[in-house]
Amino acid sequence: MQAVTDTVKNITDTANHAAQQLAAAPKELHFGELIVKGGLVMIPIGILAVLALVIFFERYFTIRKASKNESNLLQQIRSSIHSGNLESAIAICRNNNSPLGRMLQKGLLRIGRPIKDIEGAIENIGKLEVSKLEKNIGILGIVAGIAPMFGFLGTIAGVIKIFYDISMTDNYSMSVISGGLYVKMVTSAAGLFVGIIAYVGYHILNMMVDKVILQLETDAIEFIDLLEEPSK
Template sequence: MTLLTLLQDTVTSVTDTATHIAQTTAAPKQEDLRFGDLLVKGGWVMVPIGILAVLGLVIFFERYFTIRKASRNESQLMSQVRDNIHRGNLDSAMAICKNSNTPLGRMLQKGLLRIGRPIKDIEGAIENVGKIEVSKLEKNIGIIGIVAGIAPMFGFLGTIAGVIKIFYDISKTDNISMGVISGGLYVKMVTSAAGLFVGIVAYVCYHILNMMVDKVILKLETDAIEFIDLLEEPSK
């Protein structure tokens, strides 16, 4: 009797183990959350957000290298211009400025063309050229600021549109289970995350470029003052 009971317990244990293994094997494997799939599920709003991201990056790198080129050290140019002015060789000084093809070179060239006129006229001419050069450096930077402002708005728009669709589907199917609501909502919130990410990156890029431009402006103003002082030396 004891042996029979022992056999029954063994059979029951083996059966339970086999059943557990079968259930574990048959259980569907949970899908991994892939970044690319989330972007696709974000819907049509991801298209303008992606366009804004590409536009912002293209403008940033184009402006970054342009401003960086304009901010290079021009101490050699100033030294050559100073030497030629001291020797009275204005034509050579203007040729050097023209060949430099830099904002400072164009400012100094305009100042050299005004030599013989009052200092105030020379200062005004240099200042006007400086304003033009700064406006060239700031070209399209404002677009990055616009991207930083409207990208999050597109993200929120996508989320709101997704929530409206979820509740519309609930009103039609009368299915208000948490799985239906949360499953659709987390996908639609991807647009908010994407919009905020693009907006933050654009905001940082916008201020980086503005700081670079401010640095160039300060350098141009310093060199312009040095040039004016150089022109006033013979009259002292």
């Protein structure tokens, strides 16, 4: 009987010890819980993140569409001009509905004037088209700058609250300090993450625009050369 009692006691002690270990084990961090514990500052950071993603993808697909190879367009225009069919060349540009098409259409409408006037018209339309491509890209640069600031603001506000609570309770234990601080550091991490994403997206889009500008300039030069061919 005593042996049975000792066995039951050992089992009970083992179970209690295991329960204590489970209770003492650190809880697993969940992303959603951290976001919620970050406080109200996470709201503007989240808005900035959504804004940055929307602008990036909208501009990315717009610029990508504008950067497609238009060598076929130039070939069609060359064929129409050589055959003396100017109206057909203008209609081809109008139906193309691309930055290059609009630039060349303006140049074709100026045929008969000095070549400098044609170059100026093409250049002006090119500037307008580039301005359209760059629309809202600057906002990504702003997001890249202010998102980390919001993150630091949230962390500083959290630290202030932690030390205020300590001053009220006289509880200087490390668990109290670290327990609140790691949560407040979430805002800094979130702000930096959004800022990095916006910064990278900003420079990717700018590089894409630069590539489009180079291609438009190259095609515009080829078009001017085409107009000068009969006079050579």
